[in-house]
Amino acid sequence: MPIEDYNAAAQKIAALLKTLTTTGGLRLKYRITAGAGAGEPDGLEGCEIYVELGGPDAPLLTQRGGELLHALEHVAAKVIRLENEEHDKISFDANNFKAIRAHELKVSAEAAAERVRRTGQPYSFAPMSSRERRLLHLAFRSFEDIETSSVGEGARRFVVAHTKGYDASKLASLQAAAPSFGGGGRGGRGGDRRGSDRRR
């Protein structure tokens, strides 16, 4: 389902953020941009609603790999009734946290492509969230001689860059690289599953 009414969606997100700044007492400022190709700095993700946060409490958002930022983004996506596969249509950022991360991914994609060309061997990245993996796949699109695949399950899933036509059956045995700082984002903390919610 596409976002049918940007205005209504933006108002719902504004109401959610207002709850946090008034009732919740978080000192945050926010700017919401809605519309096709909404104001993401590098435009790589092509999202439709972009929310930029700042203010004295913005550092809380980016702690622990952006845990709170991703939590707000997830709740906002659910409030405007996006299905899980549509979450990329909405993006939250604070103090350029994700923009910087996206740039890091782009730079590491270039370095990895260079290494794969030189060695002919596949290059494994650290485990990452689905959104970061997508950014990586997109970053590799400009290299015609390199392909990318995702390997592993759940929070351990990671991207592998390899030469075009590389035997895909060999990829499954690869290990992920050690997580880098800021890497993984929301992927790493899996513990709190549905079953913990007092089911009987």
Add this chain to the structure above:
Amino acid sequence: MTHEERPDDMQELVTEIARALVDEPEAVIVEAVEREESTVLRLRVAPSDVGKVIGKQGRTARSMRTILGAVSMKHHHRYTLDILEEDKQAAASE
């Protein structure tokens, strides 16, 4: 305006977030249960909305807890979120 001394706000915060997530906002009820070291916020929603506040693999519930955790740090008091599911709700109302 300071919010440091208003724990009722946390109940209100969870209520407002939950109401935005569900299809039947009028069915959202949040009770606060005081424990020694923390306050448990017990969230009830319409049975058809339980999945919406929990989310796939518990991700929406986890996100709400992350938000609650950040806000409760500012209140210098620990709050935890319990989501009561249908069978539990039936038992609680007996």
